Amino acid sequence: MASATPPPPPPQVPQQPAQPPGPLQAASLKQIHFFSGNHNVETIKGILHIYKENEKTPLGLEDESKDIVCIHSIPTSMTIHDLLQFTGPVNNNIEHIQIVRNSKPNQFMALIKFSDEKSSDEFYKNFNGVQFNSIEPEICHLAYVAKVETFKETSDGCLPIVGHEELPTCAVCLEKMDESVDGVLTILCNHSFHCGCLDKWGDTSCPVCRYCQTPESVPENNCFACNSQESLWICLICGHIGCGRYVGGHAKSHYLETQHTFALDLSMDNLVWDYAGDNYVHRLVQNKSDGKPVAVEYENRAEDKIDAVQLEYTYLLTNQLEAQRHFFEETIRLIKKEAEETSKELIEENKLLLEEKKHFEDENQRLRKEKQSLEKKVTNLSSRLTKVLHDVQEEKEMNKCLSQNQDLWSQKFQSTESTLKTSIDKKDKEIEDLKEQVRDLMFFVEAQNKLKDVKDVSQDEIEESSIVVGAASRLSKARRARKR
Numbered sequence: 133m134a135s136a137t138p139p140p141p142p143p144q145v146p147q148q149p150a151q152p153p154g155p156l157q158a159a160s161l162k163q164i165h166f167f168s169g170n171h172n173v174e175t176i177k178g179i180l181h182i183y184k185e186n187e188k189t190p191l192g193l194e195d196e197s198k199d200i201v202c203i204h205s206i207p208t209s210m211t212i213h214d215l216l217q218f219t220g221p222v223n224n225n226i227e228h229i230q231i232v233r234n235s236k237p238n239q240f241m242a243l244i245k246f247s248d249e250k251s252s253d254e255f256y257k258n259f260n261g262v263q264f265n266s267i268e269p270e271i272c273h274l275a276y277v278a279k280v281e282t283f284k285e286t287s288d289g290c291l292p293i294v295g296h297e298e299l300p301t302c303a304v305c306l307e308k309m310d311e312s313v314d315g316v317l318t319i320l321c322n323h324s325f326h327c328g329c330l331d332k333w334g335d336t337s338c339p340v341c342r343y344c345q346t347p348e349s350v351p352e353n354n355c356f357a358c359n360s361q362e363s364l365w366i367c368l369i370c371g372h373i374g375c376g377r378y379v380g381g382h383a384k385s386h387y388l389e390t391q392h393t394f395a396l397d398l399s400m401d402n403l404v405w406d407y408a409g410d411n412y413v414h415r416l417v418q419n420k421s422d423g424k425p426v427a428v429e430y431e432n433r434a435e436d437k438i439d440a441v442q443l444e445y446t447y448l449l450t451n452q453l454e455a456q457r458h459f460f461e462e463t464i465r466l467i468k469k470e471a472e473e474t475s476k477e478l479i480e481e482n483k484l485l486l487e488e489k490k491h492f493e494d495e496n497q498r499l500r501k502e503k504q505s506l507e508k509k510v511t512n513l514s515s516r517l518t519k520v521l522h523d524v525q526e527e528k529e530m531n532k533c534l535s536q537n538q539d540l541w542s543q544k545f546q547s548t549e550s551t552l553k554t555s556i557d558k559k560d561k562e563i564e565d566l567k568e569q570v571r572d573l574m575f576f577v578e579a580q581n582k583l584k585d586v587k588d589v590s591q592d593e594i595e596e597s598s599i600v601v602g603a604a605s606r607l608s609k610a611r612r613a614r615k616r
């Protein structure tokens with residue numbers, strides 16, 4: 133078997149479905165190990181490195197060659213004819229299709245090389261995230277591939293002439309396959325054909341080696357405990373599938389629980405393991421003395437050998453079924469015991485629940501009565517509140533009227549106060565005048581009294597004389613003159 137390990141061809145995964153990637157960045161997201169070819173003839177293995185870019189690049193930016201697109205996670209129920217029908221709208225722009233697969237069952241991948249970058253961008257934009265058909269839920273997942281390099285050990289490292297490439301021959305029409313003229317399809321066994329020639333081939337096998345064009349659907353076996361797909365063993369008694377001791381050890385755990393001795397390896401070896409003897413066995417035969425499995429050699433007589441193997445297998449199966457019967461009886465007994473205990477617990481819980489139900493019913497009745505009483509109180513309080521609100525409204529109206537009256541009386545008070553002040557000032561002025569008059573009158577009276585006592589003064593002297601008063605004001609003198 134020839135092996136070839138290509139350097140990592142990095143299919144770029146864009147950040148948005150509608151945009152192809154730009155230059156490759158250094159951050160790696162995932163590695164996909166792939167292989168192709170007929171395992172009976174030749175197998176090519178390699179690794180796909182998937183990268184992402186840190187900056188978004190719009191469609192049509194021609195900074196690097198992105199004319200190769202990878203369709204990954206294609207279901208095996210989809211044949212080559214279905215794939216060609218799915219890519220039918222762009223088959224005229226396809227130069228080469230390479231079928232590869234990885235370790236996941238029931239899936240394969242397709243590397244598609246377009247004639248130009250515009251066609252790859254249109255294919256990515258229109259087909260990424262689209263269902264393969266309207267019946268099955270599988271979706272087409274696309275990724276750009278920047279570069280693909282392969283190297284075969286059988287070629288001894290010889291390289292073709294720079295700028296030249298040897299054209300392969302189509303095994304159907306026996307003509308050279310030129311990618312620039314017709315599209316080339318390389319199926320899983322690494323045989324290449326014209327897309328139109330292989331589309332006319334009615335079978336799903338290779339026209340050359342009869343190998344399957346796409347991986348065949350196989351049952352997906354998983355460990356019942358951890359869902360692992362590595363190192364699986366199936367119990368020959370009950371069909372339980374568990375992983376080996378170097379993965380999770382669930383197959384041996386099943387043996388310790390059920391005492392099922394033999395398990396079959398689901399890998400390519402198909403060997404039977406004996407957990408009791410801790411070794412592989414080729415014949416399921418038990419020794420009558422100790423009951424352990426032994427390897428028995430028979431003579432060349434085929435019929436006796438077959439009869440002996442059937443008898444031994446029947447004996448072994450009978451013993452295993454008997455052990456299985458005891459195991460299930462014990463399991464049923466334990467289940468019944470657990471069921472009885474659970475039933476008792478449920479009965480007790482039911483009694484408690486009934487008591488709680490009765491208590492809650494009484495409490496509910498009491499709360500209903502309390503609710504009715506509270507509703508009456510609420511009704512009474514509502515009527516009182518309505519009355520109080522009405523009174524408050526009347527008080528507000530009254531306060532408004534009082535406020536208006538207060539403003540009016542305040543204006544009247546200010547007017548009255550100013551009038552009173554004027555009257556007081558006038559009264560004070562009149563009082564002052566009256567005091568002056570009284571003073572003048574008193575002075576006149578005193579002067580008359582004094583003149584009566586004077587004897588040597590004649591009437592003419594009195595008339596011609598004058599009186600000087602120091603503190604008298606001019607107004608008082610004028611008033612006295614007027615009175616005189």
